[in-house]
Amino acid sequence: QVQLVESGGGVAQPGGSLRLSCAASGFTFSTYVMHWVRQAPGKGLEWVAVVSSEGHNKFFAPSVKGRFSISRDNFKSTLFLQMNSLRRDDTAVYYCARDTVPAASAPGTFDYWGQGTLVTVSS
Amino acid sequence: QSVLTQPASVSGSPGQSITISCTGSSSDVGGYSYVSWYQLHPGKAPKLIIYEVTDRPSGVSDRFSGSKSGNTASLTISGLQAEDEGDYYCSSYSSSVTLRVFGSGTRVNVL
Numbered sequence: 176q177v178q179l180v181e182s183g184g185g186v187a188q189p190g191g192s193l194r195l196s197c198a199a200s201g202f203t204f205s206t207y208v209m210h211w212v213r214q215a216p217g218k219g220l221e222w223v224a225v226v227s228s229e230g231h232n233k234f235f236a237p238s239v240k241g242r243f244s245i246s247r248d249n250f251k252s253t254l255f256l257q258m259n260s261l262r263r264d265d266t267a268v269y270y271c272a273r274d275t276v277p278a279a280s281a282p283g284t285f286d287y288w289g290q291g292t293l294v295t296v297s298s
Numbered sequence: 299q300s301v302l303t304q305p306a307s308v309s310g311s312p313g314q315s316i317t318i319s320c321t322g323s324s325s326d327v328g329g330y331s332y333v334s335w336y337q338l339h340p341g342k343a344p345k346l347i348i349y350e351v352t353d354r355p356s357g358v359s360d361r362f363s364g365s366k367s368g369n370t371a372s373l374t375i376s377g378l379q380a381e382d383e384g385d386y387y388c389s390s391y392s393s394s395v396t397l398r399v400f401g402s403g404t405r406v407n408v409l
Contacts, residue, residue, distance in 0.1 A: 179343070210398070219300045220336075220344075220387050222398040236396055270344065282332035282391035284349040285398075290342060 177201040177287045179271050184292030187261050191296075197254040197271030197289055205229075205249035208274035210285060211256045213267035213294075223269070224256065227279040234279055239265075261296045268293050302327065302388055302401035309407040310378045318404045320371040320388030326399050328369035332391040335364060335373045338403075339384045347386075348373060375406070383408045 183195040197209070211223040224235045224245040233245050244257045254271050268291040276283030303321045310316040320327065320335075327333055335348040346355055348364035351371060361376045371390070375382055388401040 212398075212400075219403045220389070220400040221300075222389075222396060222400065225397060234397055272344075275349070280397060282330050284332065284334045284346065285336070285344075285389070286346050286349070286355065288336075288344040288346075 177273065179273065179287060179289035181269060181271055181289045181292035184269065184294045186295045186297060187258075188298050189261060189263060189296055191261050192257070192259045193261065193294060195256040195258070195269055195271075195292060195294070197256075199252045199254065199271075199273075202273070204247075204252035206277075208276060208279050208283065209247060209254045210272045210274060211245060211254075212270045212272055212285070212288075213265075214270070214291075215264070215267040218267075221267075225274070225279045226254070228277065232279040258294070261294075263296050266294060266296045300402035301392070301396070301399035302390060304386075304388060304401040304404045306402070307405040307407060309409055310375075311409045312378055312380065314378050315374060315376045316378060316406065318373045318375075318386055318388075318406070320373070320390075320401045322369050322371075322390055322399070324369060325394055326390040326392040327366065327371050327388075329393060330391045331366075333364070333366060333371040334389050335362075336387045336389065337384050338387065344387075378408055380408050382406055 242260045272285035273287045274283040
């Protein structure tokens with residue numbers, strides 16, 4: 176069965192960095208587009224970033240562009256989110272999600288999600 | 299601030315039907331047949347319940363159905379059950395720089 180398990184969340188100071196991981200299993204990770212989606216406390220879901228199956232094409236939400244980067248290790252079936260210059264409004268549960276389409280910029284659906292990892296940005 | 303607008307909450311008694319709306323624009327909901335709906339329960343992974351406006355993944359109850367008219371998509375839950383309580387979010391592909399947009403979320407309460 177498809178499993179996505181996020182890790183790496185914790186407390187970071189404003190201006191600091193954090194790296195999230197998402198370990199995938201139960202499917203051929205290297206053939207799927209992958210996303211990060213977040214949910215701030217008491218707020219709705221917000222799309223963060225997407226990476227193509229081979230890792231070359233990447234797109235970001237305007238709120239994180241230039242501060243966050245997304246990457247993947249297809250040999251280890253792991254997705255990453257490098258978060259730099261963290262701000263208090265980056266505080267959220269971060270989910271990784273699998274897409275149903277073969278291209279990062281194409282319309283698609285998040286068909287499987289992880290349980291999320293909490294990132295708190297606070298001094 | 300969410301791009302797609304949903305009612306904050308919808309309530310119904312067991313056995314009743316409820317409908318949740320999701321209103322966007324021609325750049326997202328109205329322009330594409332890639333509207334999906336997700337069910338969220340605290341501490342659990344979000345679950346896909348409707349994709350491409352009307353389709354249900356295998357294993358999802360046929361009590362859940364989706365539709366779209368213009369810039370508004372809708373999720374209907376028929377025969378409401380206690381287990382349906384939770385938060386529901388719509389999502390759509392968007393032609394804006396934000397490739398995927400979400401609704402503001404709707405809390406479903408089973409009375």
